[in-house]
Amino acid sequence: MNSLxxxxxxICGATATGKTIIAEKLALALDGEIVSADSMQIYKKMNIGTxxxxxxxxxxxxxxxxxxxxxxxxxFSTQARQVIRQINNSNRVAIICGGTGLYIDSIxxxxxxxxxxxxxPLIKTEIEKDLKTHGPIFIYNELLxxxxxxxxxxxxxxxxxxxxxxYLCRINNKPxxxxxxxxxxxxxxxxxxxxxxxxxxxxxxxRVEKMFNMGLKNEVTSLLNAGYSYNLQSMQAIGYKEWKEFxxxxxxxxxxxxKILINTRQxxxxxITWFKNxxxxxxxxxxxxxxxxxxxxxxxxxxxxxxxE
Numbered sequence: 606m607n608s609l610x611x612x613x614x615x616i617c618g619a620t621a622t623g624k625t626i627i628a629e630k631l632a633l634a635l636d637g638e639i640v641s642a643d644s645m646q647i648y649k650k651m652n653i654g655t656x657x658x659x660x661x662x663x664x665x666x667x668x669x670x671x672x673x674x675x676x677x678x679x680x681f682s683t684q685a686r687q688v689i690r691q692i693n694n695s696n697r698v699a700i701i702c703g704g705t706g707l708y709i710d711s712i713x714x715x716x717x718x719x720x721x722x723x724x725x726p727l728i729k730t731e732i733e734k735d736l737k738t739h740g741p742i743f744i745y746n747e748l749l750x751x752x753x754x755x756x757x758x759x760x761x762x763x764x765x766x767x768x769x770x771x772y773l774c775r776i777n778n779k780p781x782x783x784x785x786x787x788x789x790x791x792x793x794x795x796x797x798x799x800x801x802x803x804x805x806x807x808x809x810x811x812r813v814e815k816m817f818n819m820g821l822k823n824e825v826t827s828l829l830n831a832g833y834s835y836n837l838q839s840m841q842a843i844g845y846k847e848w849k850e851f852x853x854x855x856x857x858x859x860x861x862x863x864k865i866l867i868n869t870r871q872x873x874x875x876x877i878t879w880f881k882n883x884x885x886x887x888x889x890x891x892x893x894x895x896x897x898x899x900x901x902x903x904x905x906x907x908x909x910x911x912x913x914e
Contacts, residue, residue, distance in 0.1 A: 611693040614910060615701045617709055618798035619876040620869060621808040623893060625658050627798065628702035630903050632662040635698050635910065640688055641666040642703025642712065645842045648672050653816050653824045654844030672828060672839040682711035706879040713793055725776050732768055747771055752780035760875065765838065794910055795888035797880045809869050816844065817862060843868045
């Protein structure tokens with residue numbers, strides 16, 4: 606079978622919408638395997654805070670990195686495509702499931718990574734100096750001047766991505782958006798899962814409470830004791846970064862929980878905006894109002910999938 610020619614399924618949407626259970630049921634019904642598209646579930650030793658679940662079907666792209674490893678969208682795209690190809694070559698369907706928009710984009714589209722990525726210590730030092738002297742808003746505005754399209758896709762507080770994008774713009778002497786062209790490539794059926802606002806907030810509250818009951822504090826403590834610092838990409842994830850002030854003695858455990866709840870809700874809002882903007886013309890949206898809707902969604906999805914198989 607030619608690579609990635611078998612129709613595959615993408616189940617995406619905001620956190621806590623119930624994507625994983627839907628993906629599991631689809632995998633069982635269609636003899637498929639799940640490919641995670643979650644930028645935090647790639648890390649080993651980080652299970653509770655990333656809401657990993659034990660499923661009855663095979664999962665890929667989970668627990669593939671140590672917490673101190675850097676892992677880019679390009680790394681994910683390369684590895685995930687290889688996994689999908691292997692699944693398809695076994696005559697099985699790949700069900701991509703997750704809420705990391707850039708990861709999903711990197712599977713749907715063939716990205717033209719024509720960027721120069723050579724190391725330039727001088728430019729790196731200049732950016733680091735500007736960040737230290739003028740702060741993150743200054744760096745973001747610099748990126749906005751050079752590449753407004755890329756800047757508007759990055760949250761103003763995501764310092765790591767902002768500095769990386771500014772660095773790439775400067776060493777290439779042109780906007781990243783001019784070089785990274787999206788080329789539709791692969792055969793996917795895309796389903797975006799939605800919940801009404803009140804339901805989603807309730808589900809987020811339940812999830813965070815469950816994390817604390819399962820021992821999130823102990824998980825974070827173990828990571829810190831193992832030498833994994835808050836400077837790491839992995840430790841900046843929601844559910845982990847909020848503990849820094851607690852272990853410094855500045856806030857209570859209840860305040861940590863409140864911060865995680867707020868950050869998760871804000872993240873879900875950004876995810877909703879992303880999927881509405883990115884996939885409005887290529888995906889099908891499903892609003893789940895009760896648990897019965899999940900079974901109806903499964904039936905409709907299987908029907909739509911088989912009609913286009």
